Amino acid sequence: MAVTEIDQPALASLPWLEASKQRLLDQIAQQRLPHALLFSGPNGIGKWQLMRWLSDRLLCASPNAEGACGQCRSCLLIAAGSHPDLLILEAEKNTIGVDLVRQAIATLSETAHQQGARVVLINNAQQMTESAANALLKTLEEPGQSAFLLLSAPSAGQLVATITSRCQEHLVALPDEQLALQWLQQQGVTAELSHLRLNGGAPLRTKQFIDQQLHNKLDAFLVRLLAVVNGEPPAKELIDDAVADFPASYHWLSALLLDLQKVIAGLQPHHLMFSRHWTELQAIADRLHFQSPDWAPWLSHWQPILAASGLNHSMQWQAMLLELQDKLAQPQQPLLSSR
Template identity: 40%
Template sequence: MIYPWLNEFKKPLEIAYSANRLHHGILLSGQEGIGKAEFSEELAKGLLCNSSANQLEACGHCKSCQLQQAGTHPDKLVIGRDKKTIGVDEVRKVAQFVQSSAGQNANKVIILLNVHLMTTSAANALLKTLEEPNAHRYLLLVTHEPMRLSATIRSRCLDHNLAISHYEDASNWLSSFDLINQPWHILFAQQPLLLLNWHQQGDLNQLDKLYFCIENLQTQADLQQINEILKQKPEFISVFSIFLFATIKDYLVQKRLSFSCYQKCIKLLANFDTSIKTILGLNVPLAISQLIFSLQEQFNLNN
């Protein structure tokens, strides 16, 4: 099943496939939590189904579908699940897989998850495979950072940037899990699967606390709680930045912040994000404290 907000992206692929014009390399990009990996799996099911009749719709009952459900389909290769660097040896497996005969119907499918994690040599090896396409071989490249791929690789693929154009589709889906009550859920309107994952992991209460601390941002206690939450959940640092950006923006909209101060605040936040990503061994609690104090100075200039 494809998530309802992604149905519109499947239709042009179905049309191309039914006309035997589906591109051999499909780049599926979009934000984390939108459902790219799941979308690629659904495409693979349709491409490998023995009964799809060029409709990209898996029957769920044929031998090919059963093999996929068991995770043992010989004509399907998935790389990059572990979110680690993808080396040249793994991409060479792709070339070998593409060149070998299909075990079921004519098609073979390769899903490359987190393809932006390829090394330079791996990217060069993949480029050769993309430049010399084999009939009935489909490479599905999945990434939330497409600009980390070379322009040459992107040019050899059909680029599908997955995004939610009708938020009602996602909102209705989220409401079935009671996930539209958080005051900050709209900040992740394009990433509904993140909300579901946080719900399943039991993280929503911690995120609520983080959001309200950042929204208030008045006392030393707020700062201490922010650092405590991020110490327990360092993966929430990106969420911290999103919450902080929303707070800064609200200050501007409410005219509690001049535009020049707003620009300085955004620059401070951008510098923090860059430091988090590039400085090894960064003292994160200290960096957070310095950022908060600097922002408070800007906020106080308008009081």
């Protein structure tokens, strides 16, 4: 029984997950696979694919050295989205409520319909409500024979300690940057290192970023933003795009200011998010006499304003960009001196 599905590349196409896959296969072979596993790591690196691969392997009636056979009745039921011993839970309106968790408990407590394992997957388990998390505790301790509970979260710290203490954590690490870029190229995605770094080094997030044409929006945003930094009035197109693309636009602004700090600190282009703008940033740093303001408090001040409902966001962006110009013109002044 599946509540929702996620349409993403299959595990076989994600080479950086091979080590994780082998670790899980070894645990299965040694009969040491825990009944409750927490897959942690940044979003967009394939935790979901790894969980689905493992659930398929656990439910398969004739598994092979690579995982599920893909041909037995259980595998065919999984492919059809109708396996009675598989339950996939995801958030409804940004939370996973107690009713969904009770479905999971019921699935794990029943006798397996296919005479094999019973598996529950909880994607983004950090979205469980307090009552949902509490309801799950006893099942985590005693899930039953051949019952497996697979959870995912960006980090174990986002879950309550009573949940994490009952799970074995399986950390899914970011791939090497060159491996990630090579994989993106193999997928027909022309991504730059800046695109990968802007998406936290996560290849799947980067692919989605490119597929949605956000890299083109980013390029236009940076050109117009650098014009503002150099003293030109904020263009209407810049403000319109900033509002439309928020919160990504705020992230892009933050990354550019961090790059400026790096240039002022003497770091080289390969350390920057936007190395293609090294020349412009070097000129700005020179104009500032290489004084390095800390932009973090100023950005933290503006972020909730730009995100607030009921405000004219275009006016707020314009005010922020004009203030940015003022701060760059007077770098000796505290960034929040007027607050």
